[in-house]
Amino acid sequence: MSGMNFLERLLDGGAVEWKPLGEVAKIQRGRRLVKSELEEVGKYAVFQNCMTPLGYYHESNAKSDTTFIISAGAAGEIGYSDVDFWAADDVYYFLTPENLKSKFLYYFLLTQQTKILGQVRRASVPRLSKTAFEKIPLPIPCPDNPDRSLAIQAEIVRILDTFTALTAELTAELTAEISDRKKQYNYYRDRLLTFEKGEAEWKTLGEVALDFGRGKSKHRPRNDPKLYGGNTPFIQTGDIRNASHIIETYSQTYSEIGLKQSKLWSKGTLCITIAANIAETSILGFDACFPDSVIGFVANPEKTTSGYVEYLLSSLKTKLEEMGQGSAQSNINMGTFENLRLPFPPLAEQVRIASLLDKFDTLTHSISEGLPREIALRQKQYEYYRDLLLSFPPPLTLP
Numbered sequence: 001m002s003g004m005n006f007l008e009r010l011l012d013g014g015a016v017e018w019k020p021l022g023e024v025a026k027i028q029r030g031r032r033l034v035k036s037e038l039e040e041v042g043k044y045a046v047f048q049n050c051m052t053p054l055g056y057y058h059e060s061n062a063k064s065d066t067t068f069i070i071s072a073g074a075a076g077e078i079g080y081s082d083v084d085f086w087a088a089d090d091v092y093y094f095l096t097p098e099n100l101k102s103k104f105l106y107y108f109l110l111t112q113q114t115k116i117l118g119q120v121r122r123a124s125v126p127r128l129s130k131t132a133f134e135k136i137p138l139p140i141p142c143p144d145n146p147d148r149s150l151a152i153q154a155e156i157v158r159i160l161d162t163f164t165a166l167t168a169e170l171t172a173e174l175t176a177e178i179s180d181r182k183k184q185y186n187y188y189r190d191r192l193l194t195f196e197k198g199e200a201e202w203k204t205l206g207e208v209a210l211d212f213g214r215g216k217s218k219h220r221p222r223n224d225p226k227l228y229g230g231n232t233p234f235i236q237t238g239d240i241r242n243a244s245h246i247i248e249t250y251s252q253t254y255s256e257i258g259l260k261q262s263k264l265w266s267k268g269t270l271c272i273t274i275a276a277n278i279a280e281t282s283i284l285g286f287d288a289c290f291p292d293s294v295i296g297f298v299a300n301p302e303k304t305t306s307g308y309v310e311y312l313l314s315s316l317k318t319k320l321e322e323m324g325q326g327s328a329q330s331n332i333n334m335g336t337f338e339n340l341r342l343p344f345p346p347l348a349e350q351v352r353i354a355s356l357l358d359k360f361d362t363l364t365h366s367i368s369e370g371l372p373r374e375i376a377l378r379q380k381q382y383e384y385y386r387d388l389l390l391s392f393p394p395p396l397t398l399p
Contacts, residue, residue, distance in 0.1 A: 007392060014145070020135045025097070028092065038057065042057055043057075043060075044060040047091050048088040050074040062081070062085050062093050066093050067106040069109070071127060076119075076120050076126075092133075100138075100140065101154060107386060119133070120132075156390065174371045199343075200345040202342065202344070204341055204342075205337055206338060209297055210298045210300045215289065215290035216292060218261045226255060227254060227257055227258035228254060232287075233253055234253055235284070237275065237294065240273050241277045245282060245310070247286075266298065272295040274332045274337075278332050279317045281317075305354055316340075
């Protein structure tokens with residue numbers, strides 16, 4: 001049954017009156033609390049410029065069952081509280097009359113959020129004025145029969161509460177599934193890369209490489225426009241972080257001038273970040289240049305593979321990140337990787353391990369990419385049915 005048919009059943013021929021929001025509900029602005037008045041733990045949450053409480057206070061100025069809008073910072077965000085709270089001065093909250101359920105208002109305003117967000121003034125601090133939403137037309141079903149009107153509103157709220165809970169439960173389950181699969185993958189990877197005494201030789205990366213060193217970007221300033229816009233891919237730390245095992249895309253290219261002052265690394269080179277995003281690793285899927293914030297490792301095919309080394313380094317990522325902390329921008333030097341000794345079993349065993357992890361990595365990333373898409377689809381589905389349930393027949397002329 002469509003949303004309109006459902007509404008028609010609920011209304012059963014009853015009228016719908018549309019009135020400006022400000023004429024139906026009283027819009028109240030909160031009162032500011034200074035930082036010294038806030039408490040880390042208290043009875044009442046204080047909402048200021050986002051949906052996360054700024055702190056707590058021993059008094060409340062807004063009752064339970066209240067809808068509110070943030071007017072600065074996360075301006076345009078719409079909230080609802082089923083407990084008493086303190087609304088600070090960047091919060092507008094609604095005092096609803098007896099013929100309007102506050103949570104019905106909340107769900108309806110969510111259908112108008114895109115319009116409300118479009119009225120936010122984008123400055124150093126985003127702001128929303130009361131005039132941006134006080135004239136929004138609000139539907140009141142069966143205005144001449146308050147009891148029936150409230151019953152209709154209550155039924156819509158009940159359905160949307162149920163749908164909200166189911167969507168939240170599904171999202172939590174899918175999120176947990178992603179986390180569990182990543183933990184399972186890390187456990188399996190670390191077990192495969194743990195060797196008993198005598199099963200592997202411990203060598204430095206330089207001992208198993210044909211080429212091993214930092215990328216080059218000698219020209220200054222580095223943002224000189226004449227360095228860019230050619231045909232040579234120029235890989236940066238973000239490209240490595242965002243890739244899944246193999247770097248298949250890039251966001252910047254070098255010109256002939258850029259290429260001459262850099263170094264071209266071959267397809268199959270393992271890229272290792274040493275600044276900003278420490279110890280992120282991925283393998284070039286094409287010939288490319290990269291700056292000195294990235295180390296290139298070209299495996300000696302008689303001793304190892306880039307894939308095996310990448311899995312080794314990914315298993316040590318947390319330790320390597322810790323080694324790079326302590327400065328304004330996290331970084332780690334080339335010497336750390338030059339002195340790092342890693343386990344290298346016979347080449348055939350390395351290939352077997354990398355092959356197993358490739359399969360597991362493909363499966364894990366498929367789940368990790370698929371589940372967020374599923375979460376997004378479920379959220380869109382929820383919003384679609386919410387909007388449909390609140391699609392009351394519009395008036396011939398909006399107020």
